[in-house]
Amino acid sequence: MSARRHEGPDEGAGGFVQQYFRNEQRQRLPVLKHRLQLLYAIETHLTTIVIGEPGSGKSTQLPQFLHEAGWTADGKVVACTQPRRIAAAMLAQRVADEMGVELGTTVGFSVRFSDASDPQTTRIKYLTDGTLVRECYADPLLSAYSVIIVDEAQDRTIATDTLLALLKKIQRKRRGDLRVVISSATLDAERLQAFFGKDDTAIVSIAGQLFPVDTQYLDAPCENYLTAAVETVARIHELEAPGDILVFLPGKDDIAAAISQIEELTHGDARLASLQPLPMHAGLSTDEQRAVFEPAAAGMRKAIFATNVAETSVTIDGVLYVVDCGFVKQRVLDLATGLDHLVTQPISKSSARQRAGRAGRTQPGKVFRLYTHEALGSSLHPRHEVPEACRLPLAPMLLTLKALGVNNLVRFDYVQPPPPALLSHALEALASLSAIDLQTGALTQDFGLYLAELPLDPPLGACLLNSVRRFGCAREAVAAVAMLSLGESPFSAPSGRMAEAREDWRDFVVQEGDVLSRVNVLLGYQDTPTRARQQWCRTHFLNARLLDQATRISRQLEGYLARFGYGKSELASSCGRDASLLQRCLVSGLFANAARRRGPSGGSYQLLRGGGALDIHPSSVYFGADATPEYVVFASAMTTTKAYINGVTAIDPAWLTALAPNYYSASQTAPV
């Protein structure tokens, strides 16, 4: 181990004045006081758990400490993973600036669609945890890395949990040659220490740079968190010193309702006229989000009504007051129906702490919790969020593990074992797609392996592979799965101009349903010159951000197909005027989501394999349509106020028995 020690590397770049300024900034960070403690812990333990509040500087400084201490000698790399792409890119940029090097040289990052790293020169590399998991395909021991820092581990995403489980295995195989650092704000540290082995795991706590936050609770539970939130904002505005307000609400509808209530209040009350309500959620365009980051106009106070994006992903400066309704929307797989639910539920205790911390970033702040102290202390609010691997469909994760040589998925050493029913649900799904062989449990040759490599949900991956192998409609299928993988509809118009928009959309919308209509949109977008695309989207009431993203996904998917050995002509294959080719291709992957209309007309459906009513989602082209198809497959189902299906395509039921004979017998799909 001592061989890799040497004096701190001399980067050479950067003048004296800049260097002085950089050091000045770094010296204020709390993590500096723990430099030796951290380096010692990492030197003497295989795994180190670092608990540090936001603002401690751990994400930017720890990789530099390790670099300076020699962990990047011999060409080795220190990795730091993040759950989100923006974070990985921004941290890399910051550290490159601090070190006075150009991004992409000594300091780099690698995320989907963007790789600013160089295998020859990069020594500190920021990645998303999903990207690092994928690097295991090429290098199962991650041998390029000497230390892997898994940051923001409290999020417990599927990718983070997958990575942690793999790292434990890799550590064994590399015989003490790989150090793992798990870093997080408020972590279930004991669980992770137990997972990685108590003797080999150190825990280091770092104080944050947060200011004290004064906490206020309700004396009694409120009946309506929306009303309570609006009243609290008004009261803060009247009674408290200047400073912006951040309000956590579960969803967009609540945000819109709260803002309109505030606007009503400000009309009737001159004292509230200086309150400036603003929405913040992931559905907003970058332009719409900008207002939240700009300082309030002179004499005005911003009140930002936000979803959970503001809890971790987005940081807004100048917030002194936080109003926390105490709820969050979370996706949960309902095993009884096999459908996703979006449930509004009480937040965890650690999430409540995280939200409160948003008030104390620049000076002492206040948090107004719209629940009682007793409630927060009770079992109503769990200590931590349920990890994704214990509540979401696991087929993608299991496919990854299989591809990396994990044979027994039931006995695999998960950070937290998923409920057995969740595992069997995923295994059945994979078997029905012929991704795994039910007898041997192995990935099927080529097909299963390709599905594991594709950055798509397995059913969509199956559609894509079948488009080149069986149907000859790759051009349309690439567009279709790219759109479906984003979920949202590209058709979006302000409510006031809906009629006008609908008229325009008739150029794209076809009777075959959402998927073919969205393919028309995406191919139309891609046929438009790049510089004219924004305007094209505006005139047609289409979501430009979504179509840009779908275009990048399309290109990436074509790259995968080319790597799998499919030639130019196969990639260019098109169904031409025969839409049924694409429809059958969709059935070949989405057959499990086949549904039949319940009445002689209308938008109420039912799964062929049984279950309750499924309604056409309002963003589907079939919503409110005069004529709806009797049989459909859908790309997604989600229960919110009702069970809704979206991404709907008309089908011929005979295709189901032809394309998924093991899943459907002829009698199930025969018309009554």
Added chain:
DNA sequence: CACCAATCC
């Protein structure tokens, strides 16, 4: 008929 949290490969 009346609507989805935010992420990632």
